[in-house]
Amino acid sequence: MGMTTAQIADLASINPATGEVIGTVRLQSRDDYEQAVARAEAVGASWRRLPAPKRGEVVRLIANAMRDRIEPLGELVTRETGKIRAEGIGEIQECIDIGDFAVGLSRQLYGITTHSERPDHRLYEQWHPLGTIGVITAFNFPAAVWAWNAMLAAVCGNAVLWKPSLLAPLTAVAMTGVVHDVLREQDVFKPSNGADPCDLFPLVIGTDETIGQAMTADRRLPLVSATGSCAMGRTVGGTVAGRLGRTLLELGGNNAVIVMSDADLDLALRAILFGAVGTAGQRCTSTRRVLCHRDVIDTFAARLVEAYRSVRIGDPLDQATLMGPLINELAVQNMCNALGEIANEGLDVLCGGLEGIARHADEPGFFVEPTLVRVPAGADPRIAWQETFAPILYLYEFADLDEAIERHNAVDQGLSSAIFTSSMHAAERFLSADGSDCGIANVNLGTSGAEIGGAFGGEKDTGGGRESGSDAWRAYMRRQTCTINWGSDLPLAQGIQFES
Ligand code: NAD
Numbered sequence: 001m002g003m004t005t006a007q008i009a010d011l012a013s014i015n016p017a018t019g020e021v022i023g024t025v026r027l028q029s030r031d032d033y034e035q036a037v038a039r040a041e042a043v044g045a046s047w048r049r050l051p052a053p054k055r056g057e058v059v060r061l062i063a064n065a066m067r068d069r070i071e072p073l074g075e076l077v078t079r080e081t082g083k084i085r086a087e088g089i090g091e092i093q094e095c096i097d098i099g100d101f102a103v104g105l106s107r108q109l110y111g112i113t114t115h116s117e118r119p120d121h122r123l124y125e126q127w128h129p130l131g132t133i134g135v136i137t138a139f140n141f142p143a144a145v146w147a148w149n150a151m152l153a154a155v156c157g158n159a160v161l162w163k164p165s166l167l168a169p170l171t172a173v174a175m176t177g178v179v180h181d182v183l184r185e186q187d188v189f190k191p192s193n194g195a196d197p198c199d200l201f202p203l204v205i206g207t208d209e210t211i212g213q214a215m216t217a218d219r220r221l222p223l224v225s226a227t228g229s230c231a232m233g234r235t236v237g238g239t240v241a242g243r244l245g246r247t248l249l250e251l252g253g254n255n256a257v258i259v260m261s262d263a264d265l266d267l268a269l270r271a272i273l274f275g276a277v278g279t280a281g282q283r284c285t286s287t288r289r290v291l292c293h294r295d296v297i298d299t300f301a302a303r304l305v306e307a308y309r310s311v312r313i314g315d316p317l318d319q320a321t322l323m324g325p326l327i328n329e330l331a332v333q334n335m336c337n338a339l340g341e342i343a344n345e346g347l348d349v350l351c352g353g354l355e356g357i358a359r360h361a362d363e364p365g366f367f368v369e370p371t372l373v374r375v376p377a378g379a380d381p382r383i384a385w386q387e388t389f390a391p392i393l394y395l396y397e398f399a400d401l402d403e404a405i406e407r408h409n410a411v412d413q414g415l416s417s418a419i420f421t422s423s424m425h426a427a428e429r430f431l432s433a434d435g436s437d438c439g440i441a442n443v444n445l446g447t448s449g450a451e452i453g454g455a456f457g458g459e460k461d462t463g464g465g466r467e468s469g470s471d472a473w474r475a476y477m478r479r480q481t482c483t484i485n486w487g488s489d490l491p492l493a494q495g496i497q498f499e500s
Contacts, residue, residue, distance in 0.1 A: 016328060
């Protein structure tokens with residue numbers, strides 16, 4: 001069922017630092033989607049027959065092309081999302097890193113061999129491509145999340161259909177353009193069936209109703225990898241599960257740092273500032289709660305306020321800026337709503353707050369001030385259970401580590417976590433089975449800024465998915481257990497006799 005031409009609209013991408021339109025793209029229709037999947041299926045049939053190390057060679061060319069264009073791509077990320085230039089460039093660096101990782105991985109897609117219980121039999125596992133992978137990405141990492149999925153999925157032998165956030169379509173166009181340029185020029189992969197190699201990486205920019213729903217319902221996509229809010233994950237996860245497909249869900253976080261009384265407070269301060277204020281609090285791993293020992297909370301709160309007041313807010317392309325704008329007016333409104341609830345709950349706003357937002361109201365762009373909220377001892381405000389995608393940090397106090405861990409784990413999400421301490425006992429307790437319940441747990445560094453070498457993702461409402469390094473590649477493949485009888489008898493497993 002296709003859309004009529006009249007339904008096809010243009011989508012403007014807005015620079016959140018200025019409110020200006022930086023470009024427009026055409027929203028794609030259901031027909032465009034159907035064609036993209038059909039073409040991906042056709043070229044995928046050829047791609048999966050190319051030896052994995054050769055697929056790695058193509059990915060190496062893609063990573064090198066991103067290397068050559070790191071500055072303009074990074075600056076586009078900054079223009080489209082408002083994250084500061086260092087983070088925009090850092091995001092493309094992450095794409096390059098995962099590309100390099102995938103190249104090495106292309107020679108390591110190994111399965112185990114084990115011993116058969118039957119004589120003259122061999123038993124082993126191997127991994128095959130899944131087919132065409134659907135990737136849905138969030139606005140806040142408009143390039144890296146796609147690259148995490150696409151580079152691994154590609155060396156694993158899959159085609160990758162990408163539906164980006166409608167808040168960051170130009171980055172998706174630019175990244176796909178780099179990939180398509182490489183695929184047009186390379187001579188490693190020439191599909192035997194005359195298909196276009198570019199069709200391996202289709203980009204489909206469209207609404208959740210047209211493209212999003214088509215993807216979740218489409219049985220030709222054996223895996224849908226979706227990054228975004230917990231609400232999105234519930235919808236996408238539910239629909240894909242309904243057709244017994246697989247999902248890889250990377251959803252919201254509500255990440256906390258525990259600061260013990262023996263912590264290096266200088267270190268904790270720097271890590272928490274970057275974690276809570278960096279990317280204007282718009283990372284899934286942003287620090288949203290600090291649980292501070294009561295012996296040091298007053299000193300630490302005062303130092304945090306001082307640090308918050310020194311944060312330079314402004315043009316994200318200016319090297320001196322530490323915090324850019326929020327993504328759009330709705331994000332500012334969501335922050336105002338949370339601050340309204342904070343006021344209703346009688347919490348103490350130490351800096352920022354509604355006044356901080358008012359101070360930027362007359363400027364173009366969607367600027368706010370980072371906000372620090374002190375929660376009275378014993379209080380448990382419901383607003384702090386939510387992931388408000390903005391720079392609001394809640395400061396709690398605790399008396400002992402048991403209390404801190406209980407409070408730490410009480411929320412619904414389980415993405416990233418950290419403890420600052422010089423006690424081996426406290427650090428190990430935090431990392432133990434009775435400690436942090438998150439997918440990521442750090443000691444003496446913050447919650448934000450993961451490396452690509454480890455598996456990335458979280459538990460509970462964060463969705464349970466793992467992407468990026470380690471053995472996350474397995475999500476993009478299907479496992480096959482193979483038994484080979486090289487003898488002349490037919491022994492059955494478990495010693496079953498079945499003779500006529
Ligand atoms: P969002 O949930 O609004 O949108 C994410 C993506 O899902 C977008 O592409 C959107 O168009 C799509 N989408 C939404 N509903 C859909 C549906 N019903 N069917 C198909 N697609 C649908 O999130 P956002 O505002 O873009 O990003 C912020 C959120 O993403 C935060 O919650 C953040 O924590 C989370 N996030 C998580 C990770 C992670 O790795 N865990 C990484 C980045 C962002």
